[in-house]
Amino acid sequence: MGALYNILSNITFNNILIGLLSLTCIYLIHFYYKHFTRVNPIPGPIPIPLIGNLAVFTSDIDAWFWRLNKKYGHHGIFEVNIAGHRQIVITRAEYLETLMTADNRAHFMRSPQSGLFGLFDFEKKGLALNDDYNYWKFNRYIFTHAITVLTQTDKPSILLNQLFEEMEQYWIDLKQPGEREAVIDIAAWMRHLTMDGIAMLTAGKQLSAMKNYYQKLKNEPLTKEMFDTEEFVKCMNTFVMDNKLLFVPKILRNFPLIKPRVDELLKNCNRLYEKLVNVVKEKRKEVEKTIMHGELNTEEMNLLTSLIIANTEHDPHPQKNVDPSLARPMTDDEIRGVMFDAFAADDPYRPITSEDLAKLKYVEAIIKETSRIRPVVIVLSRYSERPDKVAGYMWPSKTYFIMYVRGISNSPLYWKDPDKFIPERFYGNQEIYKNSFSMFGGGPRICPGNKFAMIELKTLLAAVYRRFDVELLDIHAPLNLRTSMITMVELFGIQEQFITKCLHPGDLRNLDLLNFWS
Numbered sequence: 001m002g003a004l005y006n007i008l009s010n011i012t013f014n015n016i017l018i019g020l021l022s023l024t025c026i027y028l029i030h031f032y033y034k035h036f037t038r039v040n041p042i043p044g045p046i047p048i049p050l051i052g053n054l055a056v057f058t059s060d061i062d063a064w065f066w067r068l069n070k071k072y073g074h075h076g077i078f079e080v081n082i083a084g085h086r087q088i089v090i091t092r093a094e095y096l097e098t099l100m101t102a103d104n105r106a107h108f109m110r111s112p113q114s115g116l117f118g119l120f121d122f123e124k125k126g127l128a129l130n131d132d133y134n135y136w137k138f139n140r141y142i143f144t145h146a147i148t149v150l151t152q153t154d155k156p157s158i159l160l161n162q163l164f165e166e167m168e169q170y171w172i173d174l175k176q177p178g179e180r181e182a183v184i185d186i187a188a189w190m191r192h193l194t195m196d197g198i199a200m201l202t203a204g205k206q207l208s209a210m211k212n213y214y215q216k217l218k219n220e221p222l223t224k225e226m227f228d229t230e231e232f233v234k235c236m237n238t239f240v241m242d243n244k245l246l247f248v249p250k251i252l253r254n255f256p257l258i259k260p261r262v263d264e265l266l267k268n269c270n271r272l273y274e275k276l277v278n279v280v281k282e283k284r285k286e287v288e289k290t291i292m293h294g295e296l297n298t299e300e301m302n303l304l305t306s307l308i309i310a311n312t313e314h315d316p317h318p319q320k321n322v323d324p325s326l327a328r329p330m331t332d333d334e335i336r337g338v339m340f341d342a343f344a345a346d347d348p349y350r351p352i353t354s355e356d357l358a359k360l361k362y363v364e365a366i367i368k369e370t371s372r373i374r375p376v377v378i379v380l381s382r383y384s385e386r387p388d389k390v391a392g393y394m395w396p397s398k399t400y401f402i403m404y405v406r407g408i409s410n411s412p413l414y415w416k417d418p419d420k421f422i423p424e425r426f427y428g429n430q431e432i433y434k435n436s437f438s439m440f441g442g443g444p445r446i447c448p449g450n451k452f453a454m455i456e457l458k459t460l461l462a463a464v465y466r467r468f469d470v471e472l473l474d475i476h477a478p479l480n481l482r483t484s485m486i487t488m489v490e491l492f493g494i495q496e497q498f499i500t501k502c503l504h505p506g507d508l509r510n511l512d513l514l515n516f517w518s
């Protein structure tokens, strides 16, 4: 005890400083030693310890990947480092085969829970960020089943037609008397319409997001309902755009510049979770009541009801010979996780029927060509659980892979004149090079909402262009896109503080001009 006291009392400030510097030096030497002796060294920017490549956090991810692909992507593979994790970026369609194969158990997972993921309760919840294989499989199984049942009905297109009609009325009303045209922020309207649609389809619940947005544009006095809905839309938007923070290494969580942003995102997420869990609880009570009165109408079910009764004795579509670990009902929190995914998954009237939709092949080609040039999801990630050969190299387990979807779908290797907008590429019997177009990803984690999303996109595109003559307000204005986990048109207004800032259509820059057909 005395010796220890002697040692401690002789430590000076200089000793502490030297100690800290030595530790930092050892860490740096260790980091760069590991970097320069890594398995399969391939080209890529040199990482900074802890952070990796700083550009991930400071610049637009889409523009960053585009630049890196031009510099390093020629051989079909390069590497980056995100928050201390080496990531192998694949830029050739032919190298995706192994990562996209449905039964290759080596690459089922998207990424292990690292960075700050643990704070946000994604572990074991939902699908998109769920990285516990067994829980993901359970959620995926129930969600896919529920959404498949829904998309086999006419419900999604009937609902979208109704929503479009509602939006149309607001647009016409926003037009000044005597004018033939109005300036409309299409991106903001589509976001509100999507929120209304998802709320209706998932929970059978009126969110009135469009109505409230319209009232806001009309400068009508705030009601609690308007405030709650706009807050929900704003919270979702904040999560989708600010989720880069999830990759910040745990050790930096309390750093002065990072802490307030993480706290804000966490507060934001918790607000969303609370709202969603309340919806689930309410719906569960309602379902229990209808079951008690023998009134459960399985024809009229929405996604939430399907999720609540899945694997219970009231499930109208029980699956046979199911792995017993998949045969239990979902908890409220698990349902909340799946609903969160459905809301966060972005995309954006004689009513258009499902037969009409099947015929709209050219509209589908336009959607695909737009998505080829500017995919919503520019990169897909996978994490290997076992050693495997990818892009000609043997990789150990626990390797992170990134499939650079935007680079591949714009590569002259697979597309003639890749910069040109040619929907005909997807029309008729044109051959598409395997894995060179992955709008909805591929393999076991392919987007389970893909059919629903296509119905939504086709219905809305056809409905808007059937009724309106659409022109860009400024054809030369740059595309106002922002990429986090997904690429979106930047929304004006929703990013702002709702109470302090109310926008008039005239305030909006870079928007769409609609000439009404009168």
Ligand code: HEM
Residues within 6 Å of the ligand: 127, 128, 129, 140, 341, 342, 345, 346, 347, 348, 376, 377, 380, 381, 438, 439, 440, 441, 442, 443, 444, 445, 446, 447, 448, 449, 450, 452, 453, 457
């Ligand atoms: C234009 C619309 C959409 C696009 C472009 C899109 C695209 C994607 C992509 C690329 C993935 C990753 C797939 C992979 O890793 O291989 C994904 C995953 C997912 N999407 Fe979509 N999606 C859209 C709409 C939707 C909708 C409307 C829903 C729900 C109703 C949805 C639910 C999901 C879920 C839950 C996942 C995670 C699946 C998993 O990890 O197992 N998506 N989506």
